[in-house]
Amino acid sequence: MSSLTHKHIVLGISGGIAAYKAAELTRLLVKAGAEVRVVMTQGAQEFITALTLQALSGNSVHTELFDLEAEAAMGHIELARWADLILVAPASANTIARIAQGRADDLLSTLCLATEAPIMLAPSMNRVMWNNPATQQNCHTLKDLDIRLIGPASGAQACGETGEGRMEEPEVLLNAVASHFQTGALAGLKVVVTAGPTREAIDPVRYISNRSSGKMGYALARSAREAGAEVTLISGPVHLQPPEGIACVRVETAEEMLDASLKAVDGCQVFIATAAVADYRVAQPADQKHKKTQEDWSLELRRNPDILAQVAQRPDAPFTVGFAAETQQLEDYARDKLVRKRLNMIAANKVGQGLAFDQDDNALEVFWPEGHQSLPMQSKDRLARSLIALIAKRLHSSDNIIDIQHAKN
Ligand SMILES: Cc1cc2nc3c(=O)[nH]c(=O)nc-3n(C[C@H](O)[C@H](O)[C@H](O)COP(=O)(O)O)c2cc1C
Numbered sequence: 010m011s012s013l014t015h016k017h018i019v020l021g022i023s024g025g026i027a028a029y030k031a032a033e034l035t036r037l038l039v040k041a042g043a044e045v046r047v048v049m050t051q052g053a054q055e056f057i058t059a060l061t062l063q064a065l066s067g068n069s070v071h072t073e074l075f076d077l078e079a080e081a082a083m084g085h086i087e088l089a090r091w092a093d094l095i096l097v098a099p100a101s102a103n104t105i106a107r108i109a110q111g112r113a114d115d116l117l118s119t120l121c122l123a124t125e126a127p128i129m130l131a132p133s134m135n136r137v138m139w140n141n142p143a144t145q146q147n148c149h150t151l152k153d154l155d156i157r158l159i160g161p162a163s164g165a166q167a168c169g170e171t172g173e174g175r176m177e178e179p180e181v182l183l184n185a186v187a188s189h190f191q192t193g194a195l196a197g198l199k200v201v202v203t204a205g206p207t208r209e210a211i212d213p214v215r216y217i218s219n220r221s222s223g224k225m226g227y228a229l230a231r232s233a234r235e236a237g238a239e240v241t242l243i244s245g246p247v248h249l250q251p252p253e254g255i256a257c258v259r260v261e262t263a264e265e266m267l268d269a270s271l272k273a274v275d276g277c278q279v280f281i282a283t284a285a286v287a288d289y290r291v292a293q294p295a296d297q298k299h300k301k302t303q304e305d306w307s308l309e310l311r312r313n314p315d316i317l318a319q320v321a322q323r324p325d326a327p328f329t330v331g332f333a334a335e336t337q338q339l340e341d342y343a344r345d346k347l348v349r350k351r352l353n354m355i356a357a358n359k360v361g362q363g364l365a366f367d368q369d370d371n372a373l374e375v376f377w378p379e380g381h382q383s384l385p386m387q388s389k390d391r392l393a394r395s396l397i398a399l400i401a402k403r404l405h406s407s408d409n410i411i412d413i414q415h416a417k418n
Pocket of ligand 1: 022023024025026027050051052053100101102103104105133134135138
């Protein structure tokens with residue numbers, strides 16, 4: 010499974026002799042599915058050309074902090090927000106010192122200061138530079154700042170000496186980045202996710218549906234998989250490819266989604282209902298195409314089954330997470346739905362023009378019986394990772410722990 014699909018990686022390259030290995034690293038990251046944006050220090054450009062990295066990453070390379078064109082397209086703050094992870098490889102002694110000091114006097118150091126994404130550094134330098142107490146002190150500071158160091162490795166060095174200070178090989182760095190996203194928080198558990206809209210036929214060519222794109226549900230399925238779960242995705246009609254390593258059941262109507270859900274939740278521990286299921290279906294869909302003969306045309310609609318409530322009210326109900334799309338009074342409606350349907354958690358989002366449906370970004374207010382957490386506006390992929398982490402945390406809390414142990418046994 011290419012675990013970096015949809016991941017935004019900023020690869021910082023500083024001025025060390027191992028900069029040439031950053032080309033191979035870029036290639037491996039791209040091959041693993043990541044979107045890579047390369048940032049080079051002035052020093053790095055003495056060792057390898059931006060052109061090489063541009064060709065390998067498929068994106069223009071960022072080199073300047075004060076750059077009118079870059080700021081008009083993807084400026085430094087935007088790039089800092091875009092990143093799911095910043096990897097600096099090679100990290101020179103100088104760049105390590107600047108990041109440890111919180112300096113912001115070039116693009117790479119500014120990004121490291123301006124991001125909320127995790128940062129990993131792959132130190133690379135001569136063994137004496139590495140063992141110098143100043144460098145060691147800087148590395149201690151970095152660890153205190155929750156910045157992770159990968160390596161350095163020991164061995165023959167470009168300067169002809171042997172010792173500690175070699176940059177870890179690109180494959181090792183790739184694995185470190187990939188394992189960052191594989192949290193294992195849902196390891197050994199079965200998770201079912203519903204996604205997308207349903208379609209309710211009016212006649213053989215027309216249907217009632219809604220604007221759900223399925224992006225949130227697909228991102229949640231992917232994140233649950235990365236967290237180690239065995240995932241079944243029950244999807245209404247959308248234009249998305251099912252994520253790798255996930256069993257995907259395609260359905261069209263609410264009734265089909267109900268059947269598929271009831272089958273899939275048997276023995277599952279988490280059910281996440283992201284699908285925007287049509288509340289009503291046409292009472293009697295026509296066998297033939299309806300002709301445009303009358304001035305007015307009324308359709309009789311019938312209530313669709315409530316999939317979420319049916320799952321949540323089973324005696325062996327999994328940890329059930331609902332979604333509420335509201336245009337107003339978000340908390341009131343969400344909390345009401347949480348209690349009425351006996352859910353373990355509900356993620357509420359505001360919908361309306363330009364919000365939630367078919368957008369790449371979203372924000373969620375998440376409620377559970379004893380608490381609440383806001384997940385601010387961010388990409389649906391990142392939002393999905395935060396929500397999966399929150400679900401795992403609630404699931405492993407003392408109230409729910411017995412059920413999980415039962416599931417794992
Ligand atoms: C040929 C050569 C090789 C170098 N290799 C390294 C290296 O491997 N690691 C390192 O920390 N510095 C190395 N340096 C020194 C850095 O390039 C220098 O400290 C530079 O200011 C780093 O800038 P930067 O961190 O902004 O990229 C090397 C310098 C030269 C001339």
